[in-house]
Amino acid sequence: MLRASQNLPQRLQAVHARIAAAAARANRSVSEITLLAVSKAQPLETLRALAALGVHDFGESYLNEAVDKLEALATLPLTWHFIGRVQANKTRIIAERFQWVHGLDRLHIAERLSAQRPFHAPALQVCIQVNLAEEASKGGVAPAQLAELARAVAALPRLRLRGLMCLPPAESDPERQRAWFARLRALRDTLNARGGPLDTLSMGMSADFESAILEGATVVRIGSALFGPRPSRA
Ligand SMILES: *Cc1c(COP(=O)(O)O)cnc(C)c1O
DSSP, X not given: OOOGGGXXXXXXXXXXXXXXXXXXXXXXXXXXXXXXXXXXXXXXXXXXXXXHTTOOEEEEOOHHHHXXXXXXXXXXXXXXXXXXXXXXXXXXXXXXXXXXXXXXXXXXXXXXXXXHSOTTSOOEEEEEEEOTTOOTTSOSBOGGGHHHHHHHHHTOTTEEEEEEEEOOOXXXXXXXXXXXXXXXXXXXXXXXXXXXXXXXXXXXXXXXXXXXXXXXOSEEEESHXXXXXXXXXX
């Protein structure tokens, strides 16, 4: 099997081309869309190679692994996004090391992150994860509880609420994919009509990012389309 880093330039170019094509279909500028490389379970050399190709945003889900990578690549101008589930006993490391958290879904965790964000760092940028289909296996706040959580998070001094994130049920039909992403956008628009301003929609992964871009995604979180199938973590 090819190591991911061997055909990384081609894969990155293909992802950029697909993002550009979806943006053109939606009459959007590619400059509104951030490619977040989901590098969980990828070796350090692969991250280094991708950074050398101009990717600056990396998403990690497993904290111990992420901290090792962050330290090894500390001299590079990278932005680190924590995209996994945030456990209460891990908030300090996340508050100290990351610039973004995408999976916020509980006020208790938000309060800890705000309290533990170092005073010398800018406010931690966060997205609230919404569990659109209310799936028991997934994190995220139920749509009915979103407004209350958003209000409380927006009031925390060391967090900056940027927007919403979702991980909807897998759908193969692009129209059905778009319907989930349209719901997240509508929730964001409703919050913005009451104050806002939330500028971020973190939605779309390898299997559905074009649909997400058509519905307004500003951050697409892409792993396997960039790196190939993920190595097992065993
Ligand atoms: C793993 C992961 C991704 C990337 O998934 P791919 O299908 O490999 O693109 C995106 N978002 C989250 C929250 C993830 O855990």
